[in-house]
Amino acid sequence: MEPLILTLEQSGLPRAWVCIEEAITYHAKHMVIWSAGEHVCEYRGGIQNDGRRSRIETQSILTLRGISGAAHRPAVPALSNGLLFARDRQVCAYCARRYDMHDLSCDHVMPVSKGGRHTWTNVVTACRGCNTKKADRSPEQARMPLAYVPYTPNRHEHFILRNRHILADQMAFLLAGVPRTSRLHA
Numbered sequence: 001m002e003p004l005i006l007t008l009e010q011s012g013l014p015r016a017w018v019c020i021e022e023a024i025t026y027h028a029k030h031m032v033i034w035s036a037g038e039h040v041c042e043y044r045g046g047i048q049n050d051g052r053r054s055r056i057e058t059q060s061i062l063t064l065r066g067i068s069g070a071a072h073r074p075a076v077p078a079l080s081n082g083l084l085f086a087r088d089r090q091v092c093a094y095c096a097r098r099y100d101m102h103d104l105s106c107d108h109v110m111p112v113s114k115g116g117r118h119t120w121t122n123v124v125t126a127c128r129g130c131n132t133k134k135a136d137r138s139p140e141q142a143r144m145p146l147a148y149v150p151y152t153p154n155r156h157e158h159f160i161l162r163n164r165h166i167l168a169d170q171m172a173f174l175l176a177g178v179p180r181t182s183r184l185h186a
């Protein structure tokens, strides 16, 4: 699998993961202010007049000009099961065991029927057995204490959770922006 390129806003905030072709387009349009990280790609374009293939390199981290601002930046990443299971390292919040993705479910700590909300701080990863056992009760009512506390991932962590094939230098950059309280540091 080809690695993705991490693009940053001019302010230094992560902007998007892009494919190599899109990264090459930013180079071609002179939108790259600076780049860092390893050289991940040697793009081979068409055959040139001298018979050689054209080659363009890109690095793994690109800062782009002209793209910034809050419009691109949702304050809180959208909640999805995939991101939730990644945040929780596929570990059930009740039995504390690790499961495959397809054996996991989203549990509302305070059930929706009891006024709990579908937000990052009220959802945890639960195996199907624990989810069924807990049913429509709070952890206290079910006598099933949480093995960890749910939290809202910040932007840097969101970028880590979304990509399962992150290069070492991209990971180092992103981890530096993740709060110490994140389980990514555990």
Ligand SMILES: [Zn+2]
Residues within 6 Å of the ligand: 092, 093, 094, 095, 096, 097, 126, 127, 128, 129, 130, 131
């Ligand atoms: Zn469980």
